[in-house]
Amino acid sequence: MPKVDRKLISKKAEIVASLKKILKAENILDHEDQTRPFETDALSAYKQKPLVVVFPENTQEVSKILSYCNQSRIKVVPRGAGTGLSGGSLPLEDSILLCLGKFNKIINIDFKNRCVVAQPGVTNLSITKAVEDHGFYYAPDPSSQIACSIGGNVAENSGGVHSLKYGTTTNNILGVEVVFMDGTISRLGGKTFDSEGYDLLGLITGSEGLLCVITEVTVKILKKPQTVKAALIGFSSIEDGGNCVSEIIASGIIPAGMEMMDKALIHATDDFVKAGYPRDAESMLIVELDGSESEVDELIEKVNSIAKKNKSTSIKISKNDKQRLKFWAGRKAAFPACGDMAPDYYCMDGTIPRGKLALVLKEIARLSKKYNLPVANAFHAGDGNLHPLIMYDANEKNSLERTEKFGADILKYCVKVGGVLTGEHGVGVEKRELMCEMFNNNDIQQQIKIKKALDASSLLNPGKVYPILRKCAEEGRIHVHRGKTKFPDIPRF
Amino acid sequence: MSIEEKQNSLTSQDSDSIEYPLNEKEVSSFIKKFYKSNFPVELIGTGSKKKIGKPLQCAKTLSLSKLNGIVEYLPEELYIKVKAATPIQKIEEELKKNKQQLAFEPIDFGNLLNGKSDYGTAAGQVACNISGPRRFKVGSVRDHLLGFRGVNGRGEIIKSGGVVVKNVTGYDLSKLMCGSYGTLAALTEVTFKVLPAPDAGNTLIIHNQKIETALYFLDKAISSSNDVSGAIFLPKEQDVTGFKMNIENTFKLNDLKQDGSITAIRVEGSKKSIEQRMKNLVNELKISNHNISILESLQSEIFWTKVKNLDFFLSTNNSIIRIVIPPSECVNLVYQMSNKFRYYLDWGGALMWMEAFELSEEMFESIRKKVVRLGGYVTMIKNSDYLPFVEDVFTINSDRFNISQNIKKSFDPKRILNPGKMYTGI
Numbered sequence: 001m002p003k004v005d006r007k008l009i010s011k012k013a014e015i016v017a018s019l020k021k022i023l024k025a026e027n028i029l030d031h032e033d034q035t036r037p038f039e040t041d042a043l044s045a046y047k048q049k050p051l052v053v054v055f056p057e058n059t060q061e062v063s064k065i066l067s068y069c070n071q072s073r074i075k076v077v078p079r080g081a082g083t084g085l086s087g088g089s090l091p092l093e094d095s096i097l098l099c100l101g102k103f104n105k106i107i108n109i110d111f112k113n114r115c116v117v118a119q120p121g122v123t124n125l126s127i128t129k130a131v132e133d134h135g136f137y138y139a140p141d142p143s144s145q146i147a148c149s150i151g152g153n154v155a156e157n158s159g160g161v162h163s164l165k166y167g168t169t170t171n172n173i174l175g176v177e178v179v180f181m182d183g184t185i186s187r188l189g190g191k192t193f194d195s196e197g198y199d200l201l202g203l204i205t206g207s208e209g210l211l212c213v214i215t216e217v218t219v220k221i222l223k224k225p226q227t228v229k230a231a232l233i234g235f236s237s238i239e240d241g242g243n244c245v246s247e248i249i250a251s252g253i254i255p256a257g258m259e260m261m262d263k264a265l266i267h268a269t270d271d272f273v274k275a276g277y278p279r280d281a282e283s284m285l286i287v288e289l290d291g292s293e294s295e296v297d298e299l300i301e302k303v304n305s306i307a308k309k310n311k312s313t314s315i316k317i318s319k320n321d322k323q324r325l326k327f328w329a330g331r332k333a334a335f336p337a338c339g340d341m342a343p344d345y346y347c348m349d350g351t352i353p354r355g356k357l358a359l360v361l362k363e364i365a366r367l368s369k370k371y372n373l374p375v376a377n378a379f380h381a382g383d384g385n386l387h388p389l390i391m392y393d394a395n396e397k398n399s400l401e402r403t404e405k406f407g408a409d410i411l412k413y414c415v416k417v418g419g420v421l422t423g424e425h426g427v428g429v430e431k432r433e434l435m436c437e438m439f440n441n442n443d444i445q446q447q448i449k450i451k452k453a454l455d456a457s458s459l460l461n462p463g464k465v466y467p468i469l470r471k472c473a474e475e476g477r478i479h480v481h482r483g484k485t486k487f488p489d490i491p492r493f
Numbered sequence: 494m495s496i497e498e499k500q501n502s503l504t505s506q507d508s509d510s511i512e513y514p515l516n517e518k519e520v521s522s523f524i525k526k527f528y529k530s531n532f533p534v535e536l537i538g539t540g541s542k543k544k545i546g547k548p549l550q551c552a553k554t555l556s557l558s559k560l561n562g563i564v565e566y567l568p569e570e571l572y573i574k575v576k577a578a579t580p581i582q583k584i585e586e587e588l589k590k591n592k593q594q595l596a597f598e599p600i601d602f603g604n605l606l607n608g609k610s611d612y613g614t615a616a617g618q619v620a621c622n623i624s625g626p627r628r629f630k631v632g633s634v635r636d637h638l639l640g641f642r643g644v645n646g647r648g649e650i651i652k653s654g655g656v657v658v659k660n661v662t663g664y665d666l667s668k669l670m671c672g673s674y675g676t677l678a679a680l681t682e683v684t685f686k687v688l689p690a691p692d693a694g695n696t697l698i699i700h701n702q703k704i705e706t707a708l709y710f711l712d713k714a715i716s717s718s719n720d721v722s723g724a725i726f727l728p729k730e731q732d733v734t735g736f737k738m739n740i741e742n743t744f745k746l747n748d749l750k751q752d753g754s755i756t757a758i759r760v761e762g763s764k765k766s767i768e769q770r771m772k773n774l775v776n777e778l779k780i781s782n783h784n785i786s787i788l789e790s791l792q793s794e795i796f797w798t799k800v801k802n803l804d805f806f807l808s809t810n811n812s813i814i815r816i817v818i819p820p821s822e823c824v825n826l827v828y829q830m831s832n833k834f835r836y837y838l839d840w841g842g843a844l845m846w847m848e849a850f851e852l853s854e855e856m857f858e859s860i861r862k863k864v865v866r867l868g869g870y871v872t873m874i875k876n877s878d879y880l881p882f883v884e885d886v887f888t889i890n891s892d893r894f895n896i897s898q899n900i901k902k903s904f905d906p907k908r909i910l911n912p913g914k915m916y917t918g919i
Contacts, residue, residue: 167658202669223717291762295769435663446904447653
């Protein structure tokens with residue numbers, strides 16, 4: 001991480017006093033016991049207590065905090081619900097952790113313009129809950145949707161299982177209100193489609209809290225489809241499952257969701273929730289189709305015959321919503337099921353062209369042997385997003401380091417076959433040093449210049465996304481461990 | 494533009510100033526050269542949309558027309574990677590062979606702006622980010638650009654994105670490219686997401702409705718589960734001299750009755766599904782007793798192609814304005830318009846295309862004020878003989894201007910790429 005500013009830490013009392021002029025005292029947490037719960041997000045392998053935690057209550061307060069921090073050169077790490085999996089809201093020792101937890105209200109439900117205006121701390125699922133009685137929903141559904149916040153979704157450009165048909169966060173929001181590091185409050189987009197000039201809304205979506213703090217989000221809502229059905233299909237090999245996925249897409253079908261699991265995960269999840277999965281299968285597909293009733297029936301029939309052609313060993317079609325949700329229950333329990341199998345697991349997140357699946361899974365199996373760590377694979381087959389879950393025991397010596405190396409090797413391979421480092425979890429601190437696998441110096445420097453254009457002193461969420469050493473981009477990957485580098489004095493971005 | 498730049502511009506306009514780089518490397522060396530010598534440069538493809546935005550005074554023109562060709566098309570992976578100036582028509586023909594399409598419906602601005610059909614190039618579509626009637630359902634160009642390669646204002650080759658739909662690796666610079674009118678980078682390669690083309694598309698037409706009821710129907714149709722992919726209102730105009738917009742002359746379709754205004758709703762998919770959804774729509778909108786008709790596949794396709802390509806306005810010399818607003822505010826805006834305007838509504842009322850007769854700059858700015866107050870924005874798409882130039886073609890506020898200026902600097906510190914095309918100072 002960036003070099004810790006000890007001088008700044010020594011001024012903690014002064015900083016807290018200044019913050020008290022902006023915020024109510026009860027919204028400032030500065031005692032070690034109070035800041036400890038915020039030392040990590042959902043990437044719990046990394047921990048660091050911040051200097052102070054603040055809970056602003058409105059946009060003006062956010063603006064004042066950022067403006068004060070900008071002038072006083074204090075780093076700020078924004079945090080939503082803390083469910084991020086890449087350490088994007090990992091605090092720095094000399095930073096203020098800015099929590100949006102008090103921004104938890106839905107401001108406006110606008111059926112006429114088919115949108116909802118919400119504060120960033122509102123959870124993803126509660127947006128759907130607020131409009132479902134009118135038959136509407138918000139499409140992106142990351143698996144943490146019960147807890148993750150919509151502001152965090154925008155910061156990470158979260159996806160979910162329906163991304164192929166309905167897009168990710170960036171395709172489903174219309175506008176935001178943001179505060180830049182200098183305290184400027186801006187509205188980007190609104191209730192219209194697209195906006196003129198540079199697509200700043202598109203730029204800040206997925207910028208992982210490095211460019212601005214989000215204080216309001218306007219999301220698009222959609223009418224629920226008339227009919228939704230799912231098919232549960234087993235295969236005797238990964239290849240057959242992969243071929244079936246490719247053929248479904250090539251035949252002109254865009255499923256609402258298409259999920260694939262390998263044998264390890266089929267067993268783990270079936271043990272965990274008794275979802276009725278085909279336990280003898282080497283791979284399993286859940287194909288969900290939605291639309292008008294006749295359309296869904298037609299498509300299910302097509303999927304059925306494509307599956308048979310690709311040597312499926314079992315096919316179950318959901319008869320009702322209850323059964324369909326049961327098909328999903330296993331998939332949605334993939335993480336806790338792995339938690340049941342090993343003391344710790346590490347979830348990776350790469351995206352690959354669908355057709356490369358068998359190749360990539362073979363490589364993962366080889367690496368699993370090499371590192372002597374078991375792995376289970378969940379795959380958003382529709383959009384090519386792969387989540388290998390590496391199981392390890394943190395109490396074993398060097399096991400986290402081995403796991404991280406294993407994970408990094410998987411992601412490098414994803415890039416090698418034409419994919420990307422992260423599909424929906426973000427780069428954060430986790431994949432920072434891998435950015436050079438995908439981008440060269442020019443690419444990274446251009447991105448860093450954009451960062452500087454909006455946050456001149458690089459105070460907002462520093463140490464995330466971009467390699468700490470500028471030289472990294474020129475010399476290939478350099479592993480920086482716990483901030484111990486050979487060249488601590490080289491300027492950081 | 495600085496004084497020095499302007500001088501350079503004037504000196505070099507005498508010489509042969511169009512360059513035709515053959516590849517990305519050459520684009521980079523040209524721009525590096527221009528960067529060193531402070532030569533502002535205009536980037537063009539086929540020039541189909543050159544007239545949108547402010548006219549440029551540049552020392553050099555860089556035609557990307559030689560960067561033409563499909564690099565990689567994998568139908569089962571749902572993407573096509575092309576060189577920047579690959580004609581959109583060529584891409585669409587290739588996709589058609591595999592029953593796929595660019596779902597954002599690229600618009601042919603050639604006829605309107607230059608009197609000759611021209612869909613322009615892949616990069617041109619990206620640079621302008623203006624999408625057709627399906628936008629409210631599937632998104633615009635920005636939602637279909639998966640990745641790009643290009644050259645920034647320092648002559649450096651940069652890239653962002655990839656070939657997959659789910660990608661959060663680094664900032665999403667593809668979004669910034671969309672609608673930047675070549676002011677940030679010279680694109681050299683773009684990758685579009687492609688989607689299966691529907692088997693068929695039918696159009697339900699409700700005749701002779703007033704704007705209020707038309708918008709009610711469109712809203713209800715889009716807010717239903719019937720997966721509507723087109724929703725427009727074409728009002729019946731009074732004959733007033735000076736206007737060219739004419740619905741009756743535009744559509745000569747056997748099954749289209751000429752009976753007052755047209756409220757049209759498109760449904761696409763398999764034949765069976767269309768049939769069911771059409772039935773649902775008629776029931777849900779309670780219009781079985783209304784004056785309605787249905788255009789089947791071929792006629793429906795012709796209908797929407799004409800709508801998309803702004804065929805109503807083709808022979809006009811009047812100003813053409815594009816207004817995007819929240820659909821709920823659309824009626825409000827129409828009420829505030831004088832008889833100097835003709836319009837039609839797309840995207841269920843979220844988009845208004847307008848023909849303006851004898852439009853003055855003050856009138857244009859007064860429309861902009863009204864639209865901005867209602868939460869929308871305005872673009873001058875075509876200047877008229879009456880008003881050949883407007884100062885502010887696009888809408889922006891001071892906050893966003895400042896941010897945009899910083900973003901521009903980060904890509905193009907000397908402002909050599911299409912300077913002033915969008916906004917003075919950017």
